[in-house]
Amino acid sequence: MKSRPLRVLPGFGLSFGVTVTALSLFVLIPLATLVARGLGMSWESFTGAALSPRALATYRLTLLTALTAGLLNSLIGVLLAWTLTRYSFPGRRLLDGIVDLPFALPTAVAGISLTTLYAPHGWLGGLLGGLGLKVAFTPAGIMMAMLFVGIPFVVRAVQPVLEDFDRALEEAAASLGAGPLTTFRRITLPTLLPAILTGFSLSLARGLGEYGSVIFIAGNMPFKTEVTSLLIVAQLEEFDYQGATAIALVMLAGSFALLLGLNALQRLTLSRREAK
């Protein structure tokens, strides 16, 4: 019903041509090359590289740190989104603008700044060191870097939902005797859940592939503090293109599977809510 008047507008051929050409040149051909390279490998050499003990250690570490960062980001994201949309206080707009800092700040800058901050004699590293906690050059440091780059995702996903949220529902719950926590848990949180999931999956995907902000603070010891993206670079520096390709394909397949799974989960929560 939509397409009939649309056909009046010009530019189908040109925009189609530009879009498909650019997509093919810059996205499809590079991706196809990577996949073709992987398919060209023998099964033994593929699994030999992709499932080597060193590679398995990086998958475990990357997944663990990215998941922790994603979960923490969901908590922090809901807190920030809530305060920044629901309350007005001096400096609110400024804080709201600063939320996007991790998107604007180059990852290398974030990397060296977090490293200096959490280094044993750094501002926060010294403080935490007094408590016996070591962050820089440990998995905790990797998690902090992933946390930093993922902060805006949940906040920006949740904020519009909170703004459009029908406050009457919360007021009704409060008038029926629900405390603020119960109201939040029973009324607000279920509405926010799909947005939180979106933010969580974006933050997780970002953490899984993160390189620039992680490598400085990680320490980069094989089997201990080496993330998958760093292992790919290490293989490339040894001119082991096959190994790098195999690990990159595992990484690609892993993040696609994760995003598809989270998408399905999100659709489920959405349809469940509509059914209610």
Place this chain on the structure above:
Amino acid sequence: MTTHELALGQVFHLAGKTAREIRRVDWLRVGLIALTVLVMFVLLILPLAIVFVTAFRAGIGAYWSAISHPHVLAALKLTLIAVCISVPVNVLFGVAAAWLITRHNPPGRTVLLSLIDLPFTVSPVVSGLMFVLIFGSQSLFGGWLIEHGIRVVFAVPGIVLATVFVTFPFVARELIPVMEAAGPEEELAGVSLGAWGWKLLRRVTLPSVRWGLAYGIILCTARAIGEFGAVSVVSGHIRGRTNTIPLHIEVLFNEYQTAAAFAVASLLTLFAVVTLALKEGIVRRMENPIEPAERERD
């Protein structure tokens, strides 16, 4: 109890509840605001502050000599080249893709949308690897190129290609929702009044989506300047030749020239802060509809 009394009772109950509620929510409010400020201070403001503090630790003279070093200037030039190529490519593709998707409803729309988003889900390192596999000396095509004296990987073209790949979705992603929301009515009116082709795009579409476009361009520029992983893989790390600004920061930091690394990093941080301010301005513009006086000038 009559219904009237019941209703009255409920009103009193409600009033009592709200009065108590207000007092309690106040504490909750103060606590949540304090917690938010604390979290943001530790997670965002301290990393920002330490850049400038460390940059000026060795004094203003050392700062100036660090940022005016020939290698920094060469890196700056290379970063600018990458930006000046990737931004126009991004705008051209973004406008074409948004026009196609929102005005022609093409078959396979969902597939197109996910393909546009794809570079965001690929690790920057994997993005760089793709171009090494195509153009590197180990590939057939790459070998042929090198025989003919064309270097792509470990040279400027590779850096540009990797930057285009990682910034690819920005403008399209900002334009598609804005154009979708605007609907085709204005363009249809334009067509009926005889506007066609570029005139239609320039006079009707672009003015109404200009803030969305500006937003996309700013995000694209910021990412193009700051890209590290993808560029790191395709660059040969040749100082003064194939090091962009972020790569040069890595070199300085790894050589324990901490103050110099942060001096150069402070330039990028300053740019990031400007980016945030511009973004904020644009978001406000997008929230408030264009004033009639401004409309006239167009």
